[in-house]
Amino acid sequence: MSDRRTRRRMAVAVGAAAAVAAGFAVTAGAGAASAAPGSVTWQDGDSKFTRTISDVNPKEGDIVTSKTTFQRTAGVVEYIYAVKDLHPTCLTYVEGSAKVDGSPRGLESKGADFARIEGSSIEWPVRALVNPNTRTFEFSYRVGADCARETPLMTTMHYGGSLGSGTYADKGPTVTVAKNATSTSLAAVSGGVQVGQSVTLSATVSGAVAGDSVDFYDGATKVGTGVLNASGAATFAWMPSSAGAHSLQAKFAGTAKAKASESAPQSVSVSVATSMTVSAPASALTGSAVTLTATVTPSNAQGSVQFRDGSTNIGVPVVVSNGTATLQHTFDTAGNHSIAADFIAGTGFVNSSAPAQAVSVSVPDAATATTLTVPSTADTGAQVTLSADVAPNPGGGTVQFKDNGADIGAPVAVSNGKADLPYTFSEAGQHSITAVFSGAPGFVGSTSQAQSVAVSVPNVATTTTLTGPATAETGQQVTLTANLDPANASGSVQFKDGNVNIGNAVAVSNGKATTQTPFTTAGQHSITAVFTGNTGFKNSTSAVRVVTVSTALVQTSLELSVPSAAQTGTSVTLTATTTPADASGTVQFTENGVAIGGPVTVANGVAKLEHAFTAAGDRTVGATFTGASGFTNSNGASQTVQVSVPTPDDTVTTTTVTVPATATVGSPVTLSATVAGGTNLPGTVQFYDGDLPIGDHVSLVDGVANLEHTFTTDGAHRITARYSGGQGVKASASAEQSVQVTAADNGGTGSAGSLGTIFGSLGGAGRSGFGS
Numbered sequence: 139m140s141d142r143r144t145r146r147r148m149a150v151a152v153g154a155a156a157a158v159a160a161g162f163a164v165t166a167g168a169g170a171a172s173a174a175p176g177s178v179t180w181q182d183g184d185s186k187f188t189r190t191i192s193d194v195n196p197k198e199g200d201i202v203t204s205k206t207t208f209q210r211t212a213g214v215v216e217y218i219y220a221v222k223d224l225h226p227t228c229l230t231y232v233e234g235s236a237k238v239d240g241s242p243r244g245l246e247s248k249g250a251d252f253a254r255i256e257g258s259s260i261e262w263p264v265r266a267l268v269n270p271n272t273r274t275f276e277f278s279y280r281v282g283a284d285c286a287r288e289t290p291l292m293t294t295m296h297y298g299g300s301l302g303s304g305t306y307a308d309k310g311p312t313v314t315v316a317k318n319a320t321s322t323s324l325a326a327v328s329g330g331v332q333v334g335q336s337v338t339l340s341a342t343v344s345g346a347v348a349g350d351s352v353d354f355y356d357g358a359t360k361v362g363t364g365v366l367n368a369s370g371a372a373t374f375a376w377m378p379s380s381a382g383a384h385s386l387q388a389k390f391a392g393t394a395k396a397k398a399s400e401s402a403p404q405s406v407s408v409s410v411a412t413s414m415t416v417s418a419p420a421s422a423l424t425g426s427a428v429t430l431t432a433t434v435t436p437s438n439a440q441g442s443v444q445f446r447d448g449s450t451n452i453g454v455p456v457v458v459s460n461g462t463a464t465l466q467h468t469f470d471t472a473g474n475h476s477i478a479a480d481f482i483a484g485t486g487f488v489n490s491s492a493p494a495q496a497v498s499v500s501v502p503d504a505a506t507a508t509t510l511t512v513p514s515t516a517d518t519g520a521q522v523t524l525s526a527d528v529a530p531n532p533g534g535g536t537v538q539f540k541d542n543g544a545d546i547g548a549p550v551a552v553s554n555g556k557a558d559l560p561y562t563f564s565e566a567g568q569h570s571i572t573a574v575f576s577g578a579p580g581f582v583g584s585t586s587q588a589q590s591v592a593v594s595v596p597n598v599a600t601t602t603t604l605t606g607p608a609t610a611e612t613g614q615q616v617t618l619t620a621n622l623d624p625a626n627a628s629g630s631v632q633f634k635d636g637n638v639n640i641g642n643a644v645a646v647s648n649g650k651a652t653t654q655t656p657f658t659t660a661g662q663h664s665i666t667a668v669f670t671g672n673t674g675f676k677n678s679t680s681a682v683r684v685v686t687v688s689t690a691l692v693q694t695s696l697e698l699s700v701p702s703a704a705q706t707g708t709s710v711t712l713t714a715t716t717t718p719a720d721a722s723g724t725v726q727f728t729e730n731g732v733a734i735g736g737p738v739t740v741a742n743g744v745a746k747l748e749h750a751f752t753a754a755g756d757r758t759v760g761a762t763f764t765g766a767s768g769f770t771n772s773n774g775a776s777q778t779v780q781v782s783v784p785t786p787d788d789t790v791t792t793t794t795v796t797v798p799a800t801a802t803v804g805s806p807v808t809l810s811a812t813v814a815g816g817t818n819l820p821g822t823v824q825f826y827d828g829d830l831p832i833g834d835h836v837s838l839v840d841g842v843a844n845l846e847h848t849f850t851t852d853g854a855h856r857i858t859a860r861y862s863g864g865q866g867v868k869a870s871a872s873a874e875q876s877v878q879v880t881a882a883d884n885g886g887t888g889s890a891g892s893l894g895t896i897f898g899s900l901g902g903a904g905r906s907g908f909g910s
Contacts, residue, residue: 173192173193173196174193174194174195175190175191175192175193175194176190176191176194176310176311176312177189177190177191177311178309178310178311180306180309181211183213184210184211184212184213184266185208185209185210185211185216185264185301185304186208186209186210186211187206187207187208187209187304187306187309188207188209189204189205189206189207189293189294189295189309189310189311190204190205190206190207190311191203191204191293191311191313192204192205193313194311194312194313194314195313195315195316196281196313196315196316197281197315197316197318197319198281198282198283198285198315198318198395199280199281200280200281201232201278201279201280201281202229202278202279202281202313203235203276203277203278203279204225204276204277204278204279204293204295205274205275205276206223206274206275206295206297207272207273207274208264208272208273208274208275208297209264209271209272210264210265210266210271211266212266213266214266214301215263215264215265215266215300216263216264216299216300216301217260217261217262217263217264217299217300218257218261218262218263218264218273218297218298218299219256219257219259219262219297219298219299219300220246220254220255220257220297221254221255221275221295221296222252222253222254222295222296222297223252223253223254223275223277223295224251224252224293224294224295224296225251225252225253225277225279225293225313226251226285226291226292226293226313227250227251228281228282228283228284228285228286228291228315229279229280229281229282229285229313230279230280231245231248231253231277231278231279232278232279232280233245235276235277235278235279236253236255236275236277237275237276238255238257238262238273238274238275238276239270239273239274240274240276243255253277253279255275259300264299275295281313281315283395285315286315286394287315287316287317287318287394287395288314288315288316288317289314289315290312290313290314291312291313291314291315292308292310292312293309293310293311293312293313294306294307294308294309294310295309317392317394317395317396317397318345318346318395318396318397319345319397319399320343320344320345320346320390320392320396320397320398320399321343321344321345321399322341322342322343322352322388322389322390322399322400322401323341323342323388323401323402324339324340324341324386324387324388324401324402324404325339325340325341325342326404327339327386327404327406329407330409330488331378331406331407331408331409332378332408332409332410332411332488333378333379333380333381333408333409333410333411334377334378334379334411335377335378335411336376336377337375337376337377337378338373338374338375338376339354339364339373339374339375339376339386339388340371340372340373341354341364341371341372341373341388341390341401342369342370342371342372343366343370343372343388343390343399344370345396345397345399346366346370346390346393346396347366347393347395348366348367348368348370349365349366350365350366350390350393350396351363351364351365351366351372351391352364352365352366352372352388352389352390353388353389353390353391354374354376354386354387354388354389355386355387355388355389356376356378356384356385356386357384357385361374361376362374362375362376372388378408380408381408381409381410381486381487382407382408382486383405383406383407383408384405384406384407384408385403385404385405385406386403386404386405386406387400387401387402387404388400388401389401408486409483409486409487409488410436410439410486410487410488411488411490412434412435412436412439412441412481412483412487412488412489412490413434413435413490414432414433414434414435414443414479414481414490414491414492415432415433415492415493416430416431416432416433416445416477416478416479416492416493416494416495417431417432417433417495418430418431418477418495418497419497420496420497420498421497421498421499421500422469422497422498422499422500423469423499423500423501423502424468424470424471424472424499424500424501424502425468425469425502426468426502427466427467427468428466428467428468428469428497429464429465429466429467430445430452430464430465430466430467430477430479431462431463431464431465432445432456432458432462432463432464432479432481432492433461433462434458434461434462434463434481434490435461436461437460437461437462438461439458439461439481439483439484439487440458440483440484440485440486440487441457441458441481441482441483441484441487441489442455442456442457442458442463442481442482442484443455443456443458443463443479443480443481443482444456444479444480444482445465445467445477445478445479446477446478446479446480447475447476447477448475448476448478452465452467452477453465453467455482458481463479469497469499471499472499472500472501473498473499474496474497474498474499475496475497475498475499476495476496476497477494477495477496477497478492478493478494478495479491479492480492502582503577503580503581503582504530504580504581504582505582505584506528506529506530506532506575506577506581506582506583506584507528507529507584508526508527508528508537508573508574508575508584508585508586509526509527509529509586510524510525510526510571510572510573510586510587510588510589511524511525511526511527511589512524512525512571512589512591513591514590514591514592515591515592515593515594516563516591516592516593516594517593517594517595517596518562518563518564518565518566518593518594518595518596519562519563519564519596520562520563520596521560521561521562522560522561522562522563522591523558523559523560523561524539524546524558524559524560524561524571524573525556525557525558525559526539526550526552526556526557526558526573526575526586527556528552528555528556528557528575528584529555530555530581531554531555532552532555532575532577532578532580532581533578534551534552534578534579535551535552535575535576535577535578535581535583536549536550536551536552536557536575536576537549537550537552537557537573537574537575537576538550538573538574538576539559539561539571539572539573540571540572540573540574541569541570541571542569542570543570543572546559546561546571547559547561549576552575552578557573563591563593565593566593566594566595567592567593568590568591568592568593569591569592569593570588570589570590571588571589571590571591572585572586572587572588572589573585574586594676597671597673597674597676598624598627598671598674598675598676599676599678600622600624600627600669600671600675600676600677600678601622601623601678602620602621602622602623602631602667602668602669602679602680603620603621603623603680603681604618604619604620604621604665604666604667604680604681604683605618605619605621605683606618606619606665606683606685607685608684608685608686609685609686609687609688610657610685610686610687610688611657611687611688611689611690611691612656612657612658612659612660612687612688612689612690613657613658613690614656614657614690615654615655615656616654616656616657616685617652617653617654618633618640618652618653618654618655618665618667619650619651619652620633620644620646620650620651620652620667620669620680621649621650622646622649622650622651622669622678623649624649625648625649626649627646627649627669627671627675628646628671628672628674628675629645629646629669629670629671629672629675629677630643630644630645630646630651630669630670631643631644631646631651631667631668631669631670632667632668632670633653633655633665633666633667633668634665634666634667635657635663635664635665636663636664640653640655640665641653641655643670646669651667651669657685657687659687660687660688660689661686661687662684662685662686662687663684663685663686663687664682664683664684665682665683665684665685666679666680666681666682666683667679667680668680689768691765691768691769691770692718692721692765692768692770693770693772694716694717694718694721694723694763694765694769694770694771694772695716695717695772696714696715696716696717696725696761696762696763696772696773696774697714697715697717697774697775698712698713698714698759698760698761698774698775698776698777699712699713699714699715699777700712700713700759700777700779701779701862702778702779702780703779703780703781703782703865704751704779704780704781704782705751705781705782705783705784705863705869706750706751706752706753706754706781706782706783706784707750707751707752707784708750708784708862708863708868708869709748709749709750709860709869710748710749710750710751710779710862711746711747711748711749711824711831711835712727712734712746712747712748712749712759712761713744713745713746714727714738714740714744714745714746714761714763714774715743715744716740716743716744716745716763716772717743718743719742719743720743721740721743721763721766721769722740722765722766722769723739723740723763723764723766723769723771724737724738724739724740724745724763724764725737725738725740725745725761725762725763726738726761726762726764727747727749727759727760727761728759728760728761728762729749729751729757729758729759730757730758731758731760734747734749735747735749737764740763745761746831751779751781753781754781754782754783755780755781756778756779756780756781757778757779757781758776758777758778759776759777759778759779760773760774760776760777761773761774762774784868785866788863788866788867788868789815789816789866789867789868790815790868790870791813791814791815791816791819791861791863791867791868791869791870792813792814792815792870793811793812793813793814793823793860793861793870793871793872794811794812794814794859794872794873795809795810795811795825795857795858795859795872795873795875796809796810796811796812796875797809797810797857797875797877798877799876799877799878800877800878800879800880801849801877801878801879801880802849802879802880802881802882803849803850803851803852803879803880803882804848804849804850804882805848805882806846806847806848807846807848807849807877808844808845808846808847809825809832809845809846809847809857809859810842810843810844810845811823811825811836811842811843811844811859811861811872812841812842813838813841813842813861813870814841815867815868815870816867817841819838819841819861819864819867820863820864820865820867821838821861821862821863821864821867821869822835822836822837822838822843822861822862823835823836823838823843823859823860823861823862824836824859824860824862825845825847825857825858825859826857826858826859826860827855827856827857828855828856832845832847832857833845833847835862838861843859849877849879851879852879852880852881853878853879854876854877854878854879855876855877855878855879856874856875856876857874857875857876857877858871858872858873858874858875859871859872860872
């Protein structure tokens with residue numbers, strides 16, 4: 139018996155990298171364009187194994203061959219009994235491909251993931267030093283469609299021999315099945331593609347399977363998707379929405395088993411369908427131009443239109459503008475003409491033709507002209523002659539005279555180119571007369587220009603004269619009078635302001651009509667009186683009378699107040715008071731008719747002026763109020779002032795003013811003036827705030843004048859007092875005293891004085907309450 143040693147072989151590592159780590163050599167072919175064999179080598183005891191796959195990057199349908207070579211590197215001979223080659227389940231064993239050392243060998247068994255052969259106990263010896271020192275077992279497989287793609291699929295082998303058995307898990311080499319190469323083509327799209335019309339796009343993809351999707355693109359925009367059928371074709375109904383060049387392409391995105399591919403871009407020109415109609419007159423005359431019109435839809439279609447008469451072109455093509463092309467055409471021959479039109483489309487649009495329109499063309503009759511002669515005026519009941527002349531002489535035909543479009547009698551026969559009609563108007567008014575020539579063989583009918591006849595009832599003519607004011611104010615009643623000539627004319631008068639009636643018509647009585655009316659608006663008003671006569675009298679209208687209406691002003695009056703006596707060189711106060719008190723304007727004071735200073739502005743109905751007379755005697759003081767907008771002017775009654783020259787022994791006086799140092803706006807204070815220089819002094823004191831008088835003159839009581847005054851503005855106020863003096867007593871004025879006026883405090887915070895009052899009311903207890 140031979141000596142047998144038992145080996146225990148275990149699977150080591152996983153994949154080619156693990157084989158390298160275990161000390162085995164791994165080699166692989168380069169690239170996937172051709173067969174890429176891969177090998178893995180490992181040592182187990184005195185046995186060396188080399189396993190080779192003929193193509194580790196096969197494609198679906200390829201045949202790959204697995205070869206395992208056994209080699210003894212030392213030791214005793216080993217007899218191989220059986221070899222089991224393991225492969226991925228998606229590989230299918232090729233019948234009859236099993237070989238040992240290149241010679242076919244019947245397969246012992248196979249399964250979904252293995253193929254196995256077995257020999258006799260001495261059939262396959264492997265020796266270390268003498269041949270045969272190697273044995274090679276070979277199996278071939280076909281790559282199936284269900285193989286995972288671009289994923290390493292493990293192969294390995296098991297064997298049994300005289301020295302034991304070897305079970306090797308994940309030895310490899312691995313097989314990575316490449317994705318199916320694909321190619322995509324887009325069938326040529328036939329010409330004549332139009333906007334809004336469906337076009338079938340067809341793509342064919344080789345290398346893919348039925349049910350895979352193909353995307354169709356218009357430029358960068360995906361327009362739809364089709365599904366491959368059993369023949370590898372997919373379709374999509376494309377409906378372009380815009381005209382112009384479109385770049386179409388079919389793109390296969392690829393699947394888990396097939397690579398992506400796309401067709402070459404295909405440029406397709408899309409046009410817009412058009413339609414057209416042609417219009418022409420139903421009839422025409424030779425020598426007279428008519429308009430031929432072609433209407434193209436859509437209206438933005440670009441191109442030109444060639445009009446045709448039958449098969450003969452009319453002129454040159456006419457450019458379409460806003461969907462329309464027009465052509466003026468004159469027919470040269472009489473007869474029936476068939477007018478058609480062809481649209482010659484520009485880029486992006488489709489040609490179209492319009493159905494023909496029939497035009498009946500005839501030779502025109504000779505033109506005629508009818509001239510009407512009528513009187514410009516007529517009276518009812520008086521016969522006049524209406525005449526019509528027809529040129530050239532038609533030698534026949536009739537003329538129908540018309541009054542305001544209504545026939546006058548029967549048609550009148552034309553004789554020697556003329557037709558006359560005696561006619562009596564029965565109604566007054568404007569009558570528009572025309573003459574219509576009926577036409578005659580070889581002559582065209584014609585109508586005269588209208589002639590106007592003013593027909594009136596032979597009544598008595600009248601004249602209307604309007605009287606009234608030339609000016610008025612708004613709201614003021616004015617009287618308007620219309621005088622009729624003759625005076626016995628009967629009827630009514632409608633007064634008018636422009637075209638607007640003023641009230642109702644007024645009956646004429648004794649040759650006159652009168653109305654009263656107020657004007658409500660200022661401006662120029664054009665007034666007329668329109669007389670409508672009764673039977674026997676003609677109507678008449680007055681000349682325009684212009685009434686200038688101004689806005690009514692507020693009436694004012696002026697009262698002047700001056701002292702009865704004064705001395706030269708001594709200032710007195712002249713006062714003018716207006717009514718109403720809100721009247722605004724100025725007052726000009728005068729002395730003996732000469733203006734004193736400039737106009738003084740009225741404030742709260744009062745104007746005051748300080749004035750010193752320079753001449754003695756009786757001086758007449760006057761005042762004139764000049765109203766601002768909306769107020770009338772007015773004059774005050776003149777006043778006389780007896781002015782005397784002061785005597786040297788007049789008593790000299792001094793005036794002092796006493797005022798509070800401070801005051802509050804709105805709170806009254808007392809202003810006091812003391813005049814020294816005698817007892818029972820005559821005259822009065824006038825207080826001033828700056829240059830403005832404060833209140834009225836105050837009489838002296840025991841040489842003192844007091845005035846209660848309330849300041850209305852804050853700030854520093856300069857207060858003075860001026861004593862007027864009197865008979866034998868000279869006037870005097872005080873020095874200025876300043877009052878500091880502050881605004882009233884209406885807030886919630888108390889003043890310092892009020893706080894002092896509060897603290898004072900607390901007393902000692904209050905102070906102790908705050909601590910020390």
